[in-house]
Amino acid sequence: MTTTDRPTALFFYACLIAVLLPVLGPVIVDGNPLYAQNQTFSTAIEPDKYVVGPGDGFRVDFWDGSVQTMSLTVTAEGNVLLQSMGLVDVAGLTLTEAKGRLGELIRKFYADLDFSISLTGVRQVNIMLTGGVAKPGLYTAGASSRVSELIAQAGGLIRGASRRNICLSGCKKECFIDLLKFERVGDFDSNPYIYSGNKIHVPVVTDSTTFVQISGEVVLPGGYEYKEDDNLGGLIELALGFTGLHGDSIYIFDGGGLTGSRVVAIDDLYSRIEPGDKIVVSRIEKDLANNFFSITGEIRVPGKYPYQKGLTFDDALSVCGGASPRADLYSSVIYRRPEHDRSDESKKFLNASVDNNLSFESGREPVSIDFREYYPDHLDRVGISPGDSLVIPANTGLVGVYGMVKRPGMVMFDEIGSAASYIRKAGGYSGGADKGRVQVIRKSSEMRLTGDPGIDVYDGDTIIIPEDKNRKSFWSKVKDISMIVGGLGILYLAVDNASD
Numbered sequence: 001m002t003t004t005d006r007p008t009a010l011f012f013y014a015c016l017i018a019v020l021l022p023v024l025g026p027v028i029v030d031g032n033p034l035y036a037q038n039q040t041f042s043t044a045i046e047p048d049k050y051v052v053g054p055g056d057g058f059r060v061d062f063w064d065g066s067v068q069t070m071s072l073t074v075t076a077e078g079n080v081l082l083q084s085m086g087l088v089d090v091a092g093l094t095l096t097e098a099k100g101r102l103g104e105l106i107r108k109f110y111a112d113l114d115f116s117i118s119l120t121g122v123r124q125v126n127i128m129l130t131g132g133v134a135k136p137g138l139y140t141a142g143a144s145s146r147v148s149e150l151i152a153q154a155g156g157l158i159r160g161a162s163r164r165n166i167c168l169s170g171c172k173k174e175c176f177i178d179l180l181k182f183e184r185v186g187d188f189d190s191n192p193y194i195y196s197g198n199k200i201h202v203p204v205v206t207d208s209t210t211f212v213q214i215s216g217e218v219v220l221p222g223g224y225e226y227k228e229d230d231n232l233g234g235l236i237e238l239a240l241g242f243t244g245l246h247g248d249s250i251y252i253f254d255g256g257g258l259t260g261s262r263v264v265a266i267d268d269l270y271s272r273i274e275p276g277d278k279i280v281v282s283r284i285e286k287d288l289a290n291n292f293f294s295i296t297g298e299i300r301v302p303g304k305y306p307y308q309k310g311l312t313f314d315d316a317l318s319v320c321g322g323a324s325p326r327a328d329l330y331s332s333v334i335y336r337r338p339e340h341d342r343s344d345e346s347k348k349f350l351n352a353s354v355d356n357n358l359s360f361e362s363g364r365e366p367v368s369i370d371f372r373e374y375y376p377d378h379l380d381r382v383g384i385s386p387g388d389s390l391v392i393p394a395n396t397g398l399v400g401v402y403g404m405v406k407r408p409g410m411v412m413f414d415e416i417g418s419a420a421s422y423i424r425k426a427g428g429y430s431g432g433a434d435k436g437r438v439q440v441i442r443k444s445s446e447m448r449l450t451g452d453p454g455i456d457v458y459d460g461d462t463i464i465i466p467e468d469k470n471r472k473s474f475w476s477k478v479k480d481i482s483m484i485v486g487g488l489g490i491l492y493l494a495v496d497n498a499s500d
Contacts (some may be wrong), residue, residue, distance in 0.1 A: 036294055045119065045144045047095040050193060053143060054078060058099075060106065063114045071120070072102075072111030085109050095119060097333045127194055129154050131202035132161030146191045147177050149409040150200060152402050162170040164225045183371040184238050185297075185462055186328075186394040186443065209276050210253070214239050216281035217246035219335050219389055226275040233269025235279065240444075241296030243335065246304060248280035259298035267303065278355055293384055295320050297392035298327035313374070313382035316390055328395040329375050330416065331458045333444040334367045335389040370456075372416060394445040396460040401426035403465035404433035414457045420453035434468040 032347055052074060060070040072080050077210070078091025080102060088105055090098040105116060120144045127150055130136045134155025138470045147168060151157060166177040175192075182191035196339045211223040212235060219240035219274045232250065247268060253261045255276020266281075273279070286290060293316065296302040300321025308315075313332075317323060374382050384390070398410045399422050406427030419438045428436060443460030443471070457463060 005244065045095065045122075046188070047099070050095045050144060051195060052078075052090045052093050052095055052098040053123055053196065056143070057121035058102065059118050059120045060102070061116050061118070062110070063116070063444060064189070067110065067115075068117070069111065072122075082106070123196070125194065125196040125198070128199045129202075130200070132158045132204040133202055134158055140487040141194065142193055143193065145194055145409065146188075146401075147194060147200060148179055148182065150189050150194060151179075152408055157202060158204075160204050160206075162205050162225060164227045165203060167201040167203070168192065168194075169199045169201070171195065171487060176227065177480070180225070180238060181234070184240065186396045188396065193376060197296070212255075212273055212276070213278045214281070215279070217243045218281055219243055219284050226273075230269040230273040231269065232264065232273055232279065235273060236269065236281075237296070238337075241302070241391055242281065242294040243386045244292055244294040244304065245284050246294065247284045249282045251282065253278040253280070291386070293386065293388045293390065295390040295392070297390075298324040299392050299396050300324060307384070307386050311384040313381045313384060313390070314379035316384055317333065317379070323392060326394045328393050328443075328459050329379075330371045331393050331460060332369075332371060332441050333391045333393075333442075334369065335383055336367050337387050363470070366442075391444055393460065398460065399457055400462040401465075402462065404430045405465055406430050406468055416456060416458055418454045419451075419457050419463050422457055423453065423465065432467050434466045437466055438467065439464040474480075 029270050035400050051242050054074050054076045056450075058070075058072040058074075058080065060072065063067070070082065071124045072082065074080055076092060079092055080088045080098075082088065082102070082105060085105055085108075088101055092103060093101065102117055103115075106117075122144045124140055125143050127139050127141060128137075129139055129150055133151055134157075136154065139150055139153050140154065147166065151166075157163065163180040165176045167334060168177055177192070178187075178190040179249045185331060199418045205225060208223070209228045212226050212230065214235060215221045218236060220240075221239060224235055224238055232252070239306050248266050250266060250268075251261060251270065252264060252273070255274065255278060275389050281353060291307050292304050293307045293311065294302075295316055297318065300323075302320065304318070305319050313334075323329060356406075371382075399413045400410050401422055402408045405423055406429075408426060411422055411425040419440060423429065423438075436452060437450055438453050438455055440451070440457060441447070441462040441464070442449070443458065449455060
């Protein structure tokens with residue numbers, strides 16, 4: 001082949017690669033396609049907490065169609081201009097307040113028309129993330145993102161990173177984020193929105209002597225990182241409540257050795273806790289152990305109650321005053337001792353806690369019950385055993401989707417459905433996803449279930465899509481392409497030489 005023919009060959013190779021790459025898929029770097037992707041808004045927003053700012057977009061629709069739809073954007077000065085009507089200052093207002101102020105002006109001009117105002121897009125903000133995360137640095141996210149989503153974007157927490165004292169600065173008042181409280185009890189105040197100018201710092205815990213140790217009759221005993229102003233009730237809540245075999249007293253031993261020990265009543269949950277304290281929840285007398293059950297979480301009066309033969313879930317709710325408005329009864333969990341009978345359905349899930357490295361006091365493990373079959377009309381068919389501990393979690397309205405998806409983060413929870421439906425809300429699978437091994441972590445019990453994309457997902461669950469370890473890497477693809485192109489190149493040269 002002559003020198004003048006080489007550009008022709010190079011052009012041939014380039015065309016061939018252009019054809020092959022779409023077939024082989026996009027190049028994957030750190031789990032993300034190399035080409036840019038359009039980010040769309042899919043995160044649930046709390047209108048009473050989201051603060052409107054420059055760049056946010058609004059849309060005004062008039063229901064009878066007599067007035068053209070208005071598309072509005074918040075200016076850099078925090079104003080919204082409505083043509084022929086005026087300027088509205090929305091700087092620093094919550095979404096609810098901003099929509100109310102816009103509505104006031106529109107009604108002055110269209111008093112007889114019905115209309116709706118909706119948020120159509122959120123501004124992008126740059127957030128500096130430092131400390132104990134896998135990939136510290138500057139990240140871009142929507143202003144509706146929460147702290148946990150930025151941490152997930154940075155590769156997650158490293159070993160030894162704080163979960164309860166994450167510093168959020170650059171706002172009106174520096175605050176410390178308690179992600180463990182968010183994960184365990186669904187407290188969204190412990191996982192706030194991020195805004196322009198915020199900085200997130202995750203400290204690495206180096207002094208384990210400050211941990212508060214909880215033992216005795218709680219569902220998840222162990223060491224818990226201390227957070228300023230901790231009280232007894234908050235730490236018992238992080239330990240997922242009492243087991244049902246707790247006595248009337250709690251012993252608190254001073255970790256610093258200054259005040260010795262003290263005994264508090266089981267319902268004195270506002271007692272102050274100090275760094276290094278050791279909490280021991282006493283056990284009920286052995287001959288009375290089968291006479292009680294406990295119920296905690298989103299119910300009117302949490303606590304320990306006498307057990308009666310034939311007790312049902314419906315009876316337990318009635319005894320404690322009923323569920324609170326925030327209760328998520330579909331995700332309720334019953335922790336049960338192994339000596340009591342379990343349904344065939346619940347036995348299938350007994351090993352799930354082992355997969356997730358959880359250790360339950362006295363061998364108790366969560367009993368998995370599909371409450372869709374029983375709630376709201378048949379809770380009287382769910383039997384309660386002596387010593388059971390019932391945990392009623394809070395509704396979150398969200399599902400977390402992380403791993404090999406195009407838009408990892410939290411998406412709105414609509415109804416109990418398959419993992420596949422929520423993966424689609426997160427933009428679908430990214431390249432390299434292991435689509436056959438979807439992992440779902442239950443909100444309350446933290447059980448990790450692995451299955452196909454048809455596995456059921458409940459409010460507050462977390463979906464994780466792992467990477468397909470058998471998928472060929474980028475350089476393996478390049479090698480394969482080179483072999484193909486090389487072979488075709490030899491063929492090209494042979495034909496070219498033959499033509500000469």
